[in-house]
Amino acid sequence: MTKPTIRKVHTSLQRQMARPGGRLIVEAESRANQALEGQRDHVFDLLATNIDAIDALCVSRPDDAPTQIYAFASAMVDMAxxxxxxxxxxxxxxxxEIADRMRAADAWSWPSIEVHVRVLRLTLADGGKATPGSERLLEGLRALTAHVPPAG
Amino acid sequence: MAKGDRVNLAHTTVLLIDDQPTSLDMLGSIVQGFGCKEQIKCASAQAAVELLARRAVDLILIDCIMPDMDGYEFVRWLRRDAPTPTRYVPVIMILGHASQAKVQQGRDCGASFVVAKPLSPSLLLKRIIWLGAEDRDFVEAEHYVGPDRRVRNYGPPAGTDGRRESDLSGELGAAVEENMDQDDIDMLLKPMKVSL
Structure with missing residues (x-):
C-alpha cells in the first residue's frame, strides 16, 4: 500500500476571491433570484408537460414505464x-423515491403513481407553495412511500 | 456573513455540467447573478473531460446524476487523472434524487461539497464563499483522492493552544486495526432513543 500524502493547495478560486472588489452578497443573491424568477413561467410549463407525460404512461403502461417515470420525475426534481x-x-x-423503491422491490403499483400525478397537478396549480392543503396531500404521499421498503 | 460583506467572482471561470438543459440554464442564471466572469456549460461529463484537457477553470458545479459518465465518476477522474492544477479545482456536486445504489457510489468520490436540492442561490453562494476562504488539505491515498474530509474534526495544529483531545491528527498512516463493517458504522450514525 502506498503511503497517503497530504498537501497544502491554494486554489485559483481562493486567489481570485481574495482580490478586492466584487459585489455585495445581498446584491449577488438578489440578482440570482431575479434571474431565476425570469425563468419561472417557462419551467412551470415544462413541469406540466412532464406530468402529462407520466399521466400518458399511466394509461399506456409500456414495459419500460418504471424507468421512464423515474426519468421524468427526476427531471422535475432537478428543475423544481x-x-x-x-x-x-x-x-x-x-x-x-417510490418509483425507485417499487422498481427495486419488483412491486410496482400503478395506483401509487396515479395518486402522485394528481398531487403533482394540484400542487403545481397552487404555485408549488406549502399550504395546509398541500401538507395534507403530502402526508398521504409519505404514507404511501412508507409502505414500500427502501431500495438497497 | 454581515450585510455589507462582498463576494468577488469577477475574475472566476465556472464550469457547469448538467445533462438537463433547463437545469443547466437555471444554474447558469444563478452563477450569472453572482457576477462570475465567465461560465462554460457542458451537457455531459465527457464533454467536460475534453474541455478540461484544453483549458483551466476555477470552480466546477456538476449534477450528480447523468447518463453515461455521472458526476461521481467525473470527480473521481478529475481527482486522479486530470492534469495539475486542474485536479485540485473545487467541485460542488448538486444532488436531486439519487437512487440508493447511486448514493453508495457517491461516498468518497472527492467532491468539495455535495449539496442537495432544493438549492437556493443563498446556500450555493455560502458554499462558494467557504471554498474561497478555506484552507483545506488535499489528500491522496489509495482509496481516496480529494479534499480532506476530516475538516470538522481537525482542530488547530498539534502543539498549539485550543486542541481538544478528540481532534484528529494531520498525519495519516497505515491502518492498525481491521476496518469496521458497514453494520457497525451504521449503528454509530443511527439516531437512537434513550431513556433518561
Whole structure:
C-alpha cells in the first residue's frame, strides 16, 4: 500500500476571491433570484408537460414505464429544486423515491403513481407553495412511500 | 456573513455540467447573478473531460446524476487523472434524487461539497464563499483522492493552544486495526432513543 500524502493547495478560486472588489452578497443573491424568477413561467410549463407525460404512461403502461417515470420525475426534481416550490418539490421527490423503491422491490403499483400525478397537478396549480392543503396531500404521499421498503 | 460583506467572482471561470438543459440554464442564471466572469456549460461529463484537457477553470458545479459518465465518476477522474492544477479545482456536486445504489457510489468520490436540492442561490453562494476562504488539505491515498474530509474534526495544529483531545491528527498512516463493517458504522450514525 502506498503511503497517503497530504498537501497544502491554494486554489485559483481562493486567489481570485481574495482580490478586492466584487459585489455585495445581498446584491449577488438578489440578482440570482431575479434571474431565476425570469425563468419561472417557462419551467412551470415544462413541469406540466412532464406530468402529462407520466399521466400518458399511466394509461399506456409500456414495459419500460418504471424507468421512464423515474426519468421524468427526476427531471422535475432537478428543475423544481432551483425554485421556491416546496410542496411541488416534495411531491416530485416522493415520486422518484417510490418509483425507485417499487422498481427495486419488483412491486410496482400503478395506483401509487396515479395518486402522485394528481398531487403533482394540484400542487403545481397552487404555485408549488406549502399550504395546509398541500401538507395534507403530502402526508398521504409519505404514507404511501412508507409502505414500500427502501431500495438497497 | 454581515450585510455589507462582498463576494468577488469577477475574475472566476465556472464550469457547469448538467445533462438537463433547463437545469443547466437555471444554474447558469444563478452563477450569472453572482457576477462570475465567465461560465462554460457542458451537457455531459465527457464533454467536460475534453474541455478540461484544453483549458483551466476555477470552480466546477456538476449534477450528480447523468447518463453515461455521472458526476461521481467525473470527480473521481478529475481527482486522479486530470492534469495539475486542474485536479485540485473545487467541485460542488448538486444532488436531486439519487437512487440508493447511486448514493453508495457517491461516498468518497472527492467532491468539495455535495449539496442537495432544493438549492437556493443563498446556500450555493455560502458554499462558494467557504471554498474561497478555506484552507483545506488535499489528500491522496489509495482509496481516496480529494479534499480532506476530516475538516470538522481537525482542530488547530498539534502543539498549539485550543486542541481538544478528540481532534484528529494531520498525519495519516497505515491502518492498525481491521476496518469496521458497514453494520457497525451504521449503528454509530443511527439516531437512537434513550431513556433518561
Amino acid at each position: 429544486g432551483y425554485l421556491d416550490v416546496p410542496a411541488f418539490f416534495e411531491a416530485a421527490f416522493s415520486l422518484c
